[in-house]
């Protein structure tokens with residue numbers, strides 16, 4: 427099926443809903459160098475809230491930086507095919523999206539890390555502890571949360587945050603996924 431809620435904070439892209447290869451979000455801008463490991467683009471509104479969040483984290487001596495943001499269809503295609511060289515398709519599908527099915531193509535998703543730049547270890551950092559309980563204040567959710575694999579289709583990814591705007595608080599307070607939230611508010 428084609429992705430729903432296009433060009434809104436609640437765009438849904440997952441294993442069932444996909445973007446076509448020509449979809450590029452509006453208003454892509456670069457994340458400030460202080461808060462990214464390389465040149466990373468993201469939707470303008472998301473940049474504002476992400477950098478605000480990173481600044482507030484810094485005030486608590488925590489350094490959250492982006493290591494991936496907007497990724498186009500071709501990039502995801504290469505990434506997915508690269509993983510297939512190492513793992514079986516059933517395994518790859520638990521941690522990587524097929525091209526068109528990646529939230530990174532929406533321009534609303536960011537993978538974060540700390541100065542150590544190791545996202546596998548991110549879960550054991552003070553940055554993660556802060557992020558999981560504060561990111562909703564800036565409109566973000568931990569998109570692929572613990573014990574939600576059966577709904578999101580992905581293993582727990584503490585480093586992958588998704589901008590959903592005002593809906594973030596409800597999603598956080600009720601410990602639900604974007605899929606469950608959309609069922610409640612849109613009768614999906």
Ligand SMILES: [Zn+2]
Pocket residue numbers: 530535536537585586587
């Ligand atoms: Zn990600």
